[in-house]
Amino acid sequence: xxxxHESHADVDRIFHALADSTRRDILAxxxxxxxxxSALAKRYPMSFAAVQKxxxxxxxxxxITKERRGRERLVRADVxxxxxxxxxxxxxxxxxxxxxDRIDDLLATEKRTTGGKQ
Amino acid sequence: xxxxxxxxxxxxLTVTVRADLDATVERAWQLWADPHxxxxxxxxxxxxxxxxxxxxxxxxxxxxxxxxxEGERHDSTWEVLAADPPRHLELRDADVDxxxxxxxxxxxTVMIITIAERDGGGAVMSIRTHFDSLSGMEKELMGFxxxxxxxxSQIEAVLAGTPV
Numbered sequence: 288x289x290x291x292h293e294s295h296a297d298v299d300r301i302f303h304a305l306a307d308s309t310r311r312d313i314l315a316x317x318x319x320x321x322x323x324x325s326a327l328a329k330r331y332p333m334s335f336a337a338v339q340k341x342x343x344x345x346x347x348x349x350x351i352t353k354e355r356r357g358r359e360r361l362v363r364a365d366v367x368x369x370x371x372x373x374x375x376x377x378x379x380x381x382x383x384x385x386x387x388d389r390i391d392d393l394l395a396t397e398k399r400t401t402g403g404k405q
Numbered sequence: 406x407x408x409x410x411x412x413x414x415x416x417x418l419t420v421t422v423r424a425d426l427d428a429t430v431e432r433a434w435q436l437w438a439d440p441h442x443x444x445x446x447x448x449x450x451x452x453x454x455x456x457x458x459x460x461x462x463x464x465x466x467x468x469x470x471x472x473x474x475e476g477e478r479h480d481s482t483w484e485v486l487a488a489d490p491p492r493h494l495e496l497r498d499a500d501v502d503x504x505x506x507x508x509x510x511x512x513x514t515v516m517i518i519t520i521a522e523r524d525g526g527g528a529v530m531s532i533r534t535h536f537d538s539l540s541g542m543e544k545e546l547m548g549f550x551x552x553x554x555x556x557x558s559q560i561e562a563v564l565a566g567t568p569v
Contacts, residue, residue, distance in 0.1 A: 306418065379534070380413060383420070383422040383532065384408050385449060386447065387407050387408050387424045388407065390424070390446045391407055391426070393436070393445055394427050
């Protein structure tokens with residue numbers, strides 16, 4: 288899996304999906320266990336339709352998939368996609384850590400060459 | 406001295422980095438205000454940054470490009486939203502193609518930089534990056550694939566329960 292090959296539209300869908308606290312909560316539940324939409328709906332103070340809509344956004348972003356068990360369709364997290372989102376955020380952090388390292392080097396080199404004067 | 410905190414907020418799509426610098430506030434400002442210094446720290450090693458235009462005042466533009474290991478060129482155009490030396494700077498990165506035209510009109514990144522005196526000496530620089538559409542996040546990571554691979558292998562190792 289190489290993150291840079293992810294299309295922009297895919298990445299936008301992932302982050303749009305993660306930008307809502309209910310959806311993040313649903314995703315966290317779906318990582319640990321299998322839930323039907325109606326079982327999820329009982330956990331939130333909102334309508335079944337509203338929860339179903341959140342599930343559809345997560346599914347559209349590839350963060351969860353649905354699998355059939357008997358008459359029920361159960362929601363499960365797609366761990367690969369969740370990892371992609373994490374990797375992007377980690378990547379931004381690492382990018383800035385590396386930049387600050389270079390800034391430190393720049394400042395330190397200057398101090399050495401000017402004897403500490405700025 | 407270095408990075409003291411990193412806050413990643415998927416809700417507001419922001420990453421806030423705070424760093425202690427062994428420099429005065431005025432000196433830290435020059436990291437952004439002096440194009441030659443900016444070139445030295447913005448790009449990753451192997452991806453040299455070349456500044457073309459650098460007009461650091463509200464309404465001004467900063468344009469630069471980074472050259473990749475295969476010689477490919479990534480252009481950037483920033484609009485300066487606010488510049489109050491030596492403490493406050495706001496930049497908007499318009500996602501543009503090779504001719505400087507917006508690629509899709511919605512991939513914008515805003516960076517808010519604040520610099521303040523640090524208790525006990527030195528300066529604190531905070532960079533809050535707001536990824537408007539998140540296409541900007543991928544764009545900013547261009548030329549950072551090597552680092553991404555390292556991070557990903559670390560995550561893989563953690564998930565697999567093996568020591569990094």
